Amino acid sequence: MSSLKTLIFFATPEHPCSYLTDRQATTMFVDPRAQVDRNLYTQLTELGFRRSGSHYYRPHCRGCNACIPVRIPVERFQPDRSQRRVRRDNRDLTLIQTPVRFDEEIYDLYERYVVERHHDGDMYPPSREQFTSFLIEGSIDGFFLEMRREGRLIAVAVVDVLDTGLSAIYTFFEPGEEKRSLGTFAILWQVQEAHRRGLPHLYLGYWIRQCRKMNYKTRFRPLEQLMNGHWTELVTSDGMLHNSPA
Known part of the structure; x- marks a missing residue:
């Protein structure tokens, strides 16, 4: 089972923000190959990550902190x-x-x-x-x-x-x-x-x-x-x- 210490993260290229039309967004994802259990999911949530299907993500935008957990x-x-x-x-x-x-x-x-x-x-x-x-x-x-x-x-x-x-x-x-x-x-x-x-x-x-x-x-x-x-x-x-x- 994966842990915070062993997780690998990836960032997407910049793309148009879904919420603020004048901004570009970057999203950080947990490696989809990671084995995430309830305890690790809780730790990620405490750090501001969200789950969408099998993906755990959080905004990682340059010069913008508009998305607040x-x-x-x-x-x-x-x-x-x-x-x-x-x-x-x-x-x-x-x-x-x-x-x-x-x-x-x-x-x-x-x-x-x-x-x-x-x-x-x-x-x-x-x-x-x-x-x-x-x-x-x-x-x-x-x-x-x-x-x-x-x-x-x-x-x-x-x-x-x-x-x-x-x-x-x-x-x-x-x-x-x-x-x-x-x-x-x-x-x-x-x-x-x-x-x-x-x-x-x-x-x-x-x-x-x-x-x-x-x-x-x-x-x-x-x-x-x-x-x-x-x-x-x-x-x-x-x-x-x-x-x-x-």
Whole structure:
């Protein structure tokens, strides 16, 4: 089994940034031949890496540190009024944890979601192969959280289990159910589930201050960010965000 000391890393050539149109990006990948178990995956996550299928990566851009890893300390999290309303609005849902696997019903929902909401993104056009390589391959201790209303599947959250928390990999939902705020609901559930399991954190991936699509992450408070190798708290002051020791 591989360890941090034996891992080999590769960097991609510069390519257009997916989030900031005026930037060039470079991505650092763990050697895909490495054998990554849950413990090593946890260590990589603590260092700011994310998993996409069988690949573990983090931004490694020259002169740019816009992509900031963030996590919720679940013991101190307190939902605000809007988040409490989202919980109430979704009390009619049946929530089921199921194994990570290919399923036509789940894929059909994913396909509708990508076509409707991300037709201009990297995941378009969706395919069964892309779904499998993105959300199924490489899963170590993961699960799908299926959200159903009267038996009908309306959302799926893909979750990984680490030694120090849960990692929110991806959530997709029925395009006609936007009013339910199912992405927010999925995070709220994962916070509760991490607390139930005695795990201290929920990892949310990267936050980019200049990217509107990521603003929702700062609505979960307190929120911690990885800066200069240390996790520090993201603090709101007069509507601005700055760093404070966690």
